[in-house]
Amino acid sequence: MNKVLIVGAGNMGEAMLKGWLKANNMLKQVYIREPNPSNWLKKIHNEKKILLNPSNIEGKIDVGIFAVKPQVAEKVILDTKIDLSKKSFVISVIAGKDFNFFAKVFDVPYPVVRVMPNTPVAIEQGVSAIIGNSFSSLSQVNWTEKLFNNLGKTVILEKESQIDAVTAISGSGPAYIFNFAETVIEIGKELGLSEQISKKIVLQTIVGAGLLANNSDKTPSKLRENVTSPNGTTQAALNILMDEKNGWHGIIKSAVFAAHKRSKILAKN
Numbered sequence: 001m002n003k004v005l006i007v008g009a010g011n012m013g014e015a016m017l018k019g020w021l022k023a024n025n026m027l028k029q030v031y032i033r034e035p036n037p038s039n040w041l042k043k044i045h046n047e048k049k050i051l052l053n054p055s056n057i058e059g060k061i062d063v064g065i066f067a068v069k070p071q072v073a074e075k076v077i078l079d080t081k082i083d084l085s086k087k088s089f090v091i092s093v094i095a096g097k098d099f100n101f102f103a104k105v106f107d108v109p110y111p112v113v114r115v116m117p118n119t120p121v122a123i124e125q126g127v128s129a130i131i132g133n134s135f136s137s138l139s140q141v142n143w144t145e146k147l148f149n150n151l152g153k154t155v156i157l158e159k160e161s162q163i164d165a166v167t168a169i170s171g172s173g174p175a176y177i178f179n180f181a182e183t184v185i186e187i188g189k190e191l192g193l194s195e196q197i198s199k200k201i202v203l204q205t206i207v208g209a210g211l212l213a214n215n216s217d218k219t220p221s222k223l224r225e226n227v228t229s230p231n232g233t234t235q236a237a238l239n240i241l242m243d244e245k246n247g248w249h250g251i252i253k254s255a256v257f258a259a260h261k262r263s264k265i266l267a268k269n
């Protein structure tokens with residue numbers, strides 16, 4: 001794909017762009033529309049093959065990547081129609097805007113690939129779930145998968161409704177982990193550690209356990225068992241965390257289900 005237009009370079013748009021520029025292998029000519037470009041974007045757009053807020057784009061673009069808030073999605077897509085041709089396709093990371101929404105806005109059958117990334121894409125450690133509508137080709141979905149593989153891992157979904165589950169798990173998931181970290185850092189302080197030490201051991205434990213689980217051929221359950229000696233310290237904590245009635249399975253399930261429900265409501269509105 002020669003000409004790619006990114007519309008919206010806020011948190012997510014900029015994080016994706018940073019990863020793609022580092023990988024430096026797929027985007028030949030990048031155009032960006034962003035009313036409030038960051039200092040980083042203002043600085044790099046001259047050095048890289050990027051045209052920031054061009055007054056007009058010569059010819060048509062190959063791919064339009066939309067990373068704006070849902071509230072402005074319709075207007076932004078209508079404004080961008082002029083830059084798209086029958087051969088182009090659209091990638092949308094806009095939460096809650098489903099294929100029906102795009103069908104209404106485009107008014108003609110148009111290829112759209114939805115992607116649900118998460119913020120660790122900023123350090124190429126994200127996970128992005130991908131699904132194309134019935135008008136998108138396998139090569140368009142494959143190209144999208146390759147593009148997002150530069151930002152971490154990808155999964156191809158079987159049906160659009162799975163996007164709500166992904167949103168509730170990996171889309172919002174970094175915030176759950178950050179809240180877990182905040183909580184345990186505070187508890188470390190209550191147990192007599194300095195903020196600095198508590199933060200360091202908590203964050204490295206999350207990183208280390210995540211990497212271990214991701215690189216191991218053992219299941220998370222087996223890895224947990226490996227840390228747990230009978231009647232030891234881990235067992236004492238897990239007796240509380242894994243308690244059938246009051247353990248954290250119930251609270252985590254309620255939280256993820258609440259996010260899932262909210263994702264579906266936002267899609268409807």
Ligand SMILES: NC(=O)c1ccc[n+]([C@@H]2O[C@H](COP(=O)([O-])OP(=O)(O)OC[C@H]3O[C@@H](n4cnc5c(N)ncnc54)[C@H](OP(=O)(O)O)[C@@H]3O)[C@@H](O)[C@H]2O)c1
Pocket residue numbers: 007008009010011012013033034035036067068069070072076093094095096116117118119171
């Ligand atoms: N952040 C996440 O973890 C995450 C994860 C998955 C999906 N998403 C999705 O990604 C999208 C963007 O989220 P975000 O967190 O990056 O939001 P954001 O930081 O607010 O970024 C959106 C950007 O779009 C710009 N914009 C507004 N109107 C525009 C227009 N007409 N043309 C071009 N750009 C325009 C905004 O500029 P102004 O600030 O001037 O309005 C802003 O810089 C959302 O739909 C969200 O659902 C986000």
